Amino acid sequence: xxxxxxxxxxxxxxxxxxxxxxxxxxxxxxxxxxxxxxxxxxxxxxxxxxxxxxxxxxxxxxxxxxxxxxxxxxxxxxxxxxxxxxxxxxxxxxxxxxxxxxxxxxxxxxxxxxxxxxxxxxxxxxxxxxxxxxxxxxxxxxxxxxxxxxxxxxxxxxxxxxxxxxxxxxxxxxxxxxxxxxxxxxxxxxxxxxxxxxxxxxxxxxxxxxxxxxxxxxxxxxxxxxxxxxxxxxxxxxxxxxxxxxxxxxxxxxxxxxxxxxxxxxxxxxxxxxxxxxxxxxxxxxxxxxxxxxxxxxxxxxxxxxxxxxxxxxxxxxxxxxxxxxxxxxxxxxxxxxxxxxxxxxxxxxxxxxxxxxxxxxxxxxxxxxxxxxxxxxxxxxxxxxxxxxxxxxxxxxxxxxxxxxxxxxxxxxxxxxxxxxxxxxxxxxxxxxxxxxxxxxxxxxxxxxxxxxxxxxxxxxxxxxxxxxxxxxxxxxxxxxxxxxxxxxxxxxxxxxxxxxxxxxxxxxxxxxxxxxxxxxxxxxxxxxxxxxxxxxxxxxxxxxxxxxxxxxxxxxxxxxxxxxxx
Ligand code: ATP
Ligand code: MG
Numbered sequence: 098x099x100x101x102x103x104x105x106x107x108x109x110x111x112x113x114x115x116x117x118x119x120x121x122x123x124x125x126x127x128x129x130x131x132x133x134x135x136x137x138x139x140x141x142x143x144x145x146x147x148x149x150x151x152x153x154x155x156x157x158x159x160x161x162x163x164x165x166x167x168x169x170x171x172x173x174x175x176x177x178x179x180x181x182x183x184x185x186x187x188x189x190x191x192x193x194x195x196x197x198x199x200x201x202x203x204x205x206x207x208x209x210x211x212x213x214x215x216x217x218x219x220x221x222x223x224x225x226x227x228x229x230x231x232x233x234x235x236x237x238x239x240x241x242x243x244x245x246x247x248x249x250x251x252x253x254x255x256x257x258x259x260x261x262x263x264x265x266x267x268x269x270x271x272x273x274x275x276x277x278x279x280x281x282x283x284x285x286x287x288x289x290x291x292x293x294x295x296x297x298x299x300x301x302x303x304x305x306x307x308x309x310x311x312x313x314x315x316x317x318x319x320x321x322x323x324x325x326x327x328x329x330x331x332x333x334x335x336x337x338x339x340x341x342x343x344x345x346x347x348x349x350x351x352x353x354x355x356x357x358x359x360x361x362x363x364x365x366x367x368x369x370x371x372x373x374x375x376x377x378x379x380x381x382x383x384x385x386x387x388x389x390x391x392x393x394x395x396x397x398x399x400x401x402x403x404x405x406x407x408x409x410x411x412x413x414x415x416x417x418x419x420x421x422x423x424x425x426x427x428x429x430x431x432x433x434x435x436x437x438x439x440x441x442x443x444x445x446x447x448x449x450x451x452x453x454x455x456x457x458x459x460x461x462x463x464x465x466x467x468x469x470x471x472x473x474x475x476x477x478x479x480x481x482x483x484x485x486x487x488x489x490x491x492x493x494x495x496x497x498x499x500x501x502x503x504x505x506x507x508x509x510x511x512x513x514x515x516x517x518x519x520x521x522x523x524x525x526x527x528x529x530x531x532x533x534x535x536x537x538x539x540x541x542x543x544x545x546x547x548x549x550x551x552x553x554x555x556x557x558x559x560x561x562x563x564x565x566x567x568x569x570x571x572x573x574x575x576x577x578x579x580x581x582x583x584x585x586x587x588x589x590x591x592x593x594x595x596x597x598x599x600x601x602x603x604x605x606x607x608x609x610x611x612x613x614x615x616x617x618x619x620x621x622x623x624x625x626x627x628x629x630x631x632x633x634x635x636x637x638x639x640x641x642x643x644x645x646x647x648x649x650x651x652x653x654x655x656x657x658x659x660x661x662x663x664x665x
Contacts, residue, residue, distance in 0.1 A: 098571065099593075100606040100618075104141050107618050117315045119553035120247030122562050126621045135244025135252030137546075142622065145570035146549050147255060151234045153286050153567065154257045154543055157279040163230035163259055168212045170236060174202035176211045180521045184385040188413045193238050205238035210518050210540055213260040217536065218524030224264040227526065227536075228272050232259030234545065246315070248546035249506065255546050261539040264528060266515075269537035273305070273513050276541045280309055280509050287548065288565045289508070290555060294320050295328035296510065297404050304513040309543075310505030311551040318507050321500040323492035329507075331404035334493050335486035335500060337396070340372035342453035347468040354465045358432020360397045363465065367456060371398035375449060375457040375469070377434045379423055379441065382412035390418060390426055393483055394436060394445035396452065402485035409444075409481050429460040436475050437466060445478035506551045507544075514538040553623075562623025563645050566664055571604035573661070574619040578631030580609045589630040592640065592657060601661050620645065626664070 106127045115121040123129045128143035139147060155165065174194075177183040186192040186207060193205040206212070213231060221229060234257045244252050261272035277293070284291045289311050296308040308329055310320050319330040328334075357366045364371045374397030382389045391410065395401050407415040420430060426441060427434055435458030436443045454468045471477050488502040516535040519525065524536045549568070556563040566572055575593050577585035589605065596603040604624060606615045612629070619627050629641040639651040642660070652660050 098604050100604060100615075101608055103604070105622075107621055115247065117246050117249070117554065118557055119249070119550040122553055122557055122621070122623075123247055123550065126561060126623070129247060135241060135250065137248060137251060142570045143549070146564070146568055147545055149568045149570075150287065150545050150548055151255075151257070154234065154283050154545065157282045157286075158230075158232050158257070158259060160282075161230070161275045161279040162228075163232045163261075163279075166213075166216075166231050166233050167235065168206070168209050168216075168233055170206045170238070171203045172206055172212055174204065176215060176522075177204060180211055180518055181385060182211070185413050188383055188385060191239050191241070193240055207237055207239045208256075208540075208542075209233070209258055210260065210514070210538075211522065214518050214522045214524045214536075214538065217260075217262050218519070218522055221262060221524070221526050221536065223527050224529055227262060227264040228268050230259060230261040230272060230275075232257060232541070246317075246550070248550040250317070251546065254544060257543040257545055259541040261541070262519075262524075263537040263539070264526065264534070266537060269513060269515075269539060273511060273539050276511050276539065277307065280511060280541070280543065283543065284309055284311075284508065284548075287552060287568060288556065289548070289552060291508070292320060292322060292327045292503075292505065294322075294505070295326075295332060297329060297332040297408065304515045304517075306510065306512040308505075308507045309509035309511075311508050311555065312503055313506050313551065313554045314504050315554060316504035316506040318505045320503050320505040321486050321488070321490075321492075322503055323495045323498040323500050326492060326494040326498070329505075330486055330502070331402070333486035333500070334482060335484060335490035336493060337399060337448060337484065337487070337490050340370065340396075340451075342373075342451060342455075344453070346470045346473060347454050349466055349468045349470070349474050351459075351464060351466050353463060355463045357463075357465075358430075363456065364397065367465075367467065369456060369467075372396055373452075373455050375435065375445075375452060375455045377436060377439075377443075377458065379418040379426065379434060380406055381416050381418050381422065382407070382410050383414035383416075384412055390422070390441055392434065392436065392439055392441045392443045394443065394449050394457075394478060395483060396446065396448050397456075399446070399448070399487070400485040401446070401483050405481075405483050405485075409483070427460040429458075429462055433458045433460060433462050433464065435459050435466075436478070437469070443478055444483070445480050446483040447480040448484060449478065450480055506547065506554065508548045508551050509541075509543040511541045512539060514540055557623075560617070561621035564623040564625060566625050569602075569623060569625050571622075571624050572602045572664060573626045573628060574604050574606060574622075574624040575628045576606035576612065576615050576619075576630070578612050578629060582635070585630045585634065588634055588654070589628075592628060592630065592654075595657060596661055599658055599661055601664065 108125045111121040112124045130138040237256045263269040291311050296306045321333040376397045403415045437459035492498040519535040525533045577589040593605040625645050627643045633639040643649045
């Protein structure tokens with residue numbers, strides 16, 4: 098490609114409303130152009146990168162035995178109703194819906210479990226056709242609440258989504274492992290620094306699931322890492338530092354606590370450790386067909402993990418109750434909510450079981466009780482794990498291990514779905530014993546655009562992007578030091594033609610601009626190598642080569658191709 102012909106534009110300044118480096122650089126270097134909130138145009142440069150990443154994904158999928166298909170983006174409502182997800186997605190306002198001329202309702206695909214299972218349920222009848230793994234690479238639509246960070250979280254984005262179908266949990270597990278391996282290969286080939294973390298399945302379901310998280314400070318996810326084990330904080334099981342409670346039960350007492358509503362103030366006011374306070378939070382749970390409120394108790398020094406709350410109750414959404422809702426439900430206000438005299442269902446995090454002589458509220462404003470005890474003043478609570486893990490907590494998966502917190506960008510997600518979808522969509526097969534059984538399914542996604550953004554986030558410097566060779570839109574940038582010297586121009590042309598014919602994807606900067614200006618553009622674009630035909634060529638017949646990371650070398654013009662082939 099000749100730069101004079103390339104449809105591109107670079108900018109000196111960071112565009113408005115760009116908070117993170119990858120978004121800034123991709124816009125500044127002219128890879129993407131914003132069309133609206135969460136909507137981006139991919140320019141020829143970006144599309145080349147997307148295609149390269151997609152190709153690496155495709156190769157690893159095919160190596161693992163998966164086959165590529167292409168599914169419609171417009172999905173009939175009826176199909177989504179069969180799995181109950183029309184209601185789930187609309188409850189979260191994530192779904193784009195529309196009607197056709199006959200009044201039939203559709204959604205723009207946020208994901209493709211339904212359609213893929215529909216296809217397979219029609220064609221797979223026997224165990225002999227299994228396992229089967231199908232994938233596609235294409236757009237998805239989600240009306241995200243907070244589209245931001247450019248390609249990281251769009252309303253329309255490119256995803257690789259794959260689905261496996263198996264005849265048994267054992268075969269399913271093998272498919273899952275094959276995808277886990279394939280994903281690791283993809284992200285390794287793309288030079289990403291990633292961790293595989295135990296995850297929560299979200300709207301999809303409750304089976305085994307892991308995320309591939311790229312380690313980066315701007316990541317939207319919090320990942321708890323303990324040696325070889327890592328999990329998304331949404332699901333992390335953790336043991337908080339223990340607290341020793343007095344063994345003898347003391348007399349329960351009511352105390353005035355005027356305007357003392359935060360845990361910190363209460364601990365100070367009563368001169369007690371926060372671990373002695375039972376904090377109670379009221380949550381509104383949303384289900385497909387109803388809303389409900391519950392109260393969750395947690396040790397005063399800790400926070401409730403809302404994802405765990407959602408999982409426990411199988412709610413589609415969990416939100417803190419508003420002050421008005423709290424008033425209506427308890428007659429009291431935040432800061433004075435507690436299990437005493439509470440008319441709501443009360444659950445406690447399991448660390449609360451050990452609490453003795455604790456402080457809690459009784460839904461009376463400006464009042465707390467001290468020396469409250471389970472079994473005596475309150476029934477033993479129904480407990481589960483509702484704890485939000487924190488750095489320093491003990492990890493139950495590694496003996497003696499303690500968690501460190503890191504931020505991560507979720508670039509991929511693999512999921513064992515079991516038979517949840519196949520049962521609802523009646524996707525069955527005849528097993529070897531002639532019995533009809535539901536298919537065992539797995540679902541696997543990679544955010545292609547998010548991967549590109551994560552790569553920029555990890556690989557850049559003050560000058561611009563640093564693409565690895567296999568994702569760069571062009572591998573080698575060529576230019577002449579000055580257009581005033583025809584010998585340099587024609588040699589640069591020759592180098593370009595040679596590299597083009599050798600399949601090395603060169604980009605010839607044939608613009609009549611200052612050398613420094615041109616090299617700046619090359620750095621901003623992130624082209625891995627630059628070849629400059631200049632003084633060294635005139636004086637000693639040598640080409641100046643500089644890698645994007647700054648390593649310089651001179652090579653004889655006759656050695657050009659042998660050097661270039663080392664890049665392949
Ligand atoms: P997130 O928690 O970030 O919203 P998700 O759990 O909704 O992700 P999946 O449904 O598992 O994501 O989608 C598979 C992959 O698609 C994700 O791992 C991520 O890389 C990518 N992805 C999801 N939503 C978006 C989005 N709005 N924009 C860009 N990529 C996305
Ligand atoms: Mg999402």
